[in-house]
Amino acid sequence: MFAPSVTHPIGDFVREWVPRLAEYLPASIQSDTLNSVIAFLINAVICIIAVCIVNIGSAPILIYMERKVCAHVQCRLGPMRLGWHGTIQTIADVIKMLFKEVYAPSGADKLMFYLAPLIVLIAPFIVCALIPFDKNLVVADVSMGIPLIIAVNGFGVLGILLGGWSSNNKYSLLGALRSGAQMISYEISFAMILLFVVMISGSTNLMSITMGQEGTIFDWWIFKIPVLGFIAFILFFISSTAEMNRAPFDIAEAEQELTGGYHTEYNGTPFAMFYLAEYIALITNSALATTCFLGGFFPPCIGIDAVDNVLKMVPGVVWFFAKIYFMVWCYMMVRWTFVRPRVDQLMDFEWKFLLPVNLVLLVAGAGFIVISG
Amino acid sequence: MSLSLPPGFRLERKSNTEEFFINMGPQHPSTHGALRLTLRMDGETIVELVPHFGYIHRGMEKQAESMSYLQYIALSDRQDYLTAIQNNLGVVIALEKGMNVGVPLRGEFIRVMLQELGRIASHLVFYGCFGGDLGGQTCLLFGFKEREMIHDMLEEVTGSRLTTNFFRPGGSRYDVPDTFIPRVKAFLDHMEDTMKDYERFLSKNIIVLERSIGIGVLTKEDAIAYGCSGPVLRASGVNFDVRRANPYSIYDQFDFDVPVFHNGDCYDRYKIRIAEIHESMKILRQCVEKFPTEGPWRSKEKPVRLPVGRYYSEIETAKGLYATYVVAATTGEKPYRIHTRGPSFPHIAALNKMVQGHKISDLVTIMATLDPVIPEIDR
Numbered sequence: 001m002f003a004p005s006v007t008h009p010i011g012d013f014v015r016e017w018v019p020r021l022a023e024y025l026p027a028s029i030q031s032d033t034l035n036s037v038i039a040f041l042i043n044a045v046i047c048i049i050a051v052c053i054v055n056i057g058s059a060p061i062l063i064y065m066e067r068k069v070c071a072h073v074q075c076r077l078g079p080m081r082l083g084w085h086g087t088i089q090t091i092a093d094v095i096k097m098l099f100k101e102v103y104a105p106s107g108a109d110k111l112m113f114y115l116a117p118l119i120v121l122i123a124p125f126i127v128c129a130l131i132p133f134d135k136n137l138v139v140a141d142v143s144m145g146i147p148l149i150i151a152v153n154g155f156g157v158l159g160i161l162l163g164g165w166s167s168n169n170k171y172s173l174l175g176a177l178r179s180g181a182q183m184i185s186y187e188i189s190f191a192m193i194l195l196f197v198v199m200i201s202g203s204t205n206l207m208s209i210t211m212g213q214e215g216t217i218f219d220w221w222i223f224k225i226p227v228l229g230f231i232a233f234i235l236f237f238i239s240s241t242a243e244m245n246r247a248p249f250d251i252a253e254a255e256q257e258l259t260g261g262y263h264t265e266y267n268g269t270p271f272a273m274f275y276l277a278e279y280i281a282l283i284t285n286s287a288l289a290t291t292c293f294l295g296g297f298f299p300p301c302i303g304i305d306a307v308d309n310v311l312k313m314v315p316g317v318v319w320f321f322a323k324i325y326f327m328v329w330c331y332m333m334v335r336w337t338f339v340r341p342r343v344d345q346l347m348d349f350e351w352k353f354l355l356p357v358n359l360v361l362l363v364a365g366a367g368f369i370v371i372s373g
Numbered sequence: 374m375s376l377s378l379p380p381g382f383r384l385e386r387k388s389n390t391e392e393f394f395i396n397m398g399p400q401h402p403s404t405h406g407a408l409r410l411t412l413r414m415d416g417e418t419i420v421e422l423v424p425h426f427g428y429i430h431r432g433m434e435k436q437a438e439s440m441s442y443l444q445y446i447a448l449s450d451r452q453d454y455l456t457a458i459q460n461n462l463g464v465v466i467a468l469e470k471g472m473n474v475g476v477p478l479r480g481e482f483i484r485v486m487l488q489e490l491g492r493i494a495s496h497l498v499f500y501g502c503f504g505g506d507l508g509g510q511t512c513l514l515f516g517f518k519e520r521e522m523i524h525d526m527l528e529e530v531t532g533s534r535l536t537t538n539f540f541r542p543g544g545s546r547y548d549v550p551d552t553f554i555p556r557v558k559a560f561l562d563h564m565e566d567t568m569k570d571y572e573r574f575l576s577k578n579i580i581v582l583e584r585s586i587g588i589g590v591l592t593k594e595d596a597i598a599y600g601c602s603g604p605v606l607r608a609s610g611v612n613f614d615v616r617r618a619n620p621y622s623i624y625d626q627f628d629f630d631v632p633v634f635h636n637g638d639c640y641d642r643y644k645i646r647i648a649e650i651h652e653s654m655k656i657l658r659q660c661v662e663k664f665p666t667e668g669p670w671r672s673k674e675k676p677v678r679l680p681v682g683r684y685y686s687e688i689e690t691a692k693g694l695y696a697t698y699v700v701a702a703t704t705g706e707k708p709y710r711i712h713t714r715g716p717s718f719p720h721i722a723a724l725n726k727m728v729q730g731h732k733i734s735d736l737v738t739i740m741a742t743l744d745p746v747i748p749e750i751d752r
Contacts, residue, residue: 070510170395
């Protein structure tokens with residue numbers, strides 16, 4: 001079994017320098033415990049800042065990208081006025097949204113109403129902390145990565161249910177209930193696919209899942225197991241789309257039916273947080289797909305040394321983000337080309353098609369491992 | 374338990390679950406205007422629906438009593454704004470019956486061509502809204518893209534894009550420019566290709582099929598009983614098209630089919646409109662070929678004064694039967710009363726029959742396939 005040997009250059013740097021700087025402190029309070037606590041805290045702050053930058057920094061890019069992709073699918077130009085090709089349009093929108101008055105509808109449960117958008121944000125942030133962006137770039141390299149991701153993904157539905165229920169609006173409640181049913185159902189398939197990946201890679205640690213795909217493009221899990229890997233990837237794509245509440249599975253929002261669903265009553269910053277959560281979830285799900293199927297931060301080598309050496313000169317984190325944005329583009333193309341199924345059809349699809357297929361896939365994957373040793 | 378039902382709800386309470394009421398509109402994204410629907414829901418299932426009208430009532434028929442006949446033509450634009458050019462013709466034909474004037478051949482061709490262009494434009498809006506209401510926002514833009522080309526042509530001919538106010542007793546306000554016919558020809562060639570794409574986008578899409586087949590079935594008997602007309606009626610299996618049944622203008626000179634479907638569900642109502650776009654294009658092709666390059670485009674101008682009497686006209690707009698009933702009590706420029714029979718009102722009346730037992734998402738689909746325009750209901 002492959003054991004990851006991950007070093008954290010920044011973390012080691014902090015751990016090395018804190019004791020040296022601590023020598024300038026009064027001798028009475030110097031101790032190894034204090035040093036390690038301080039080093040841990042500094043590292044934690046650096047990690048939090050890094051996750052925030054990756055998440056919050058990519059949201060405006062994604063929103064701009066979504067508008068442009070959507071516009072070009074629909075034979076339009078999209079934002080063009082503010083900045084070159086409307087590049088700073090999103091920033092203007094964010095500023096507008098942040099300066100709006102925040103208010104809750106009368107009869108709303110105020111505490112829950114303002115808590116819901118925060119809860120929605122928790123899941124994607126935690127998942128983001130587990131993703132290995134490069135060989136040395138991972139915030140939390142936990143050994144039980146995949147089970148943790150499956151566990152925290154449930155937070156999202158909690159936030160949506162709370163938001164819809166506390167809004168004191170029937171449309172919000174309908175949207176929240178739909179969303180609750182949908183996300184809980186699709187979480188099962190989502191977990192099943194991740195378990196398939198765990199089974200074929202033999203590890204629940206995201207770093208070792210990635211390291212197991214080192215080599216050429218045919219060592220990625222999507223291609224390494226003939227046919228099955230590709231089917232698993234497609235299934236992951238479908239169930240993660242439903243998990244994120246994105247069209248065509250956006251029955252929770254369903255603008256044409258429920259006027260916005262669970263976030264009908266939200267405005268200003270709380271609404272911005274729901275919006276942000278949607279796009280961060282897009283990033284983390286794409287990152288998860290990249291890690292589990294598309295070889296993580298490894299370049300797409302094709303087995304020819306001349307080409308591979310050039311590809312390997314590009315840092316892994318660049319490859320990682322290139323793959324993430326490719327996945328994001330796929331999600332967006334799907335969003336703007338499909339119509340939305342009805343709520344009962346969506347549930348039928350999950351329980352009568354997706355889940356049985358997943359179970360068969362899991363068995364087939366086990367069979368493949370047994371045969372190939 | 375019927376003691377506390379809101380006004381309009383009639384059904385006896387059957388289920389043991391807690392029912393609740395939802396107010397959909399008048400500001401709702403998919404009620405196609407200021408229509409208010411009150412829904413009695415059992416979970417996500419609709420038990421009963423009561424529509425409420427009148428949010429943009431402008432009293433057009435009352436206004437008409439103090440207007441001259443010509444002014445009412447402009448008001449007819451503001452009824453069904455998607456088929457404005459067709460409404461114009463409806464009013465004008467009634468006036469022509471009173472004035473007893475004819476229209477020269479070139480004028481009739483102009484009429485028919487603009488009618489069919491208007492029909493395609495209206496059906497394209499339907500295509501867009503149908504896709505959009507199902508959740509495919511891209512369809513909305515696709516439908517409006519080609520409609521824009523029609524509106525450009527209408528702008529060139531009539532001077533305005535939406536509220537055309539174009540036809541007059543004895544012809545129309547202006548002649549068409551020389552560029553009109555080549556432009557229509559180019560549009561038709563473009564449209565042939567585009568329609569293939571559009572049909573591929575929705576007609577065979579599995580989600581669209583799942584969501585529209587068997588949804589909102591309107592039986593033949595119900596469709597007739599409620600007074601439905603146009604594509605909604607023909608989708609329920611009744612072969613009635615005013616252009617064929619009671620030809621006005623020169624529709625009897627053209628070779629076209631009246632598409633009829635028999636299931637009466639949302640998918641048939643969608644398919645029939647696509648088929649009608651093709652039929653309209655067929656008529657337009659014949660018009661382009663036969664269009665008289667010479668000759669007058671309107672008869673000699675006469676003051677619009679109707680003798681005492683009652684005059685009735687009915688035409689087939691994109692939405693259905695549009696009838697105008699003019700009562701002239703005195704010979705003069707003003708009517709005693711003008712009544713308009715619009716197609717959308719009976720369709721909304723039949724809505725309750727169609728949505729019962731369906732989900733709230735289906736209501737949106739059914740509404741989209743009825744293709745109502747609320748200003749025409751309220752008037």
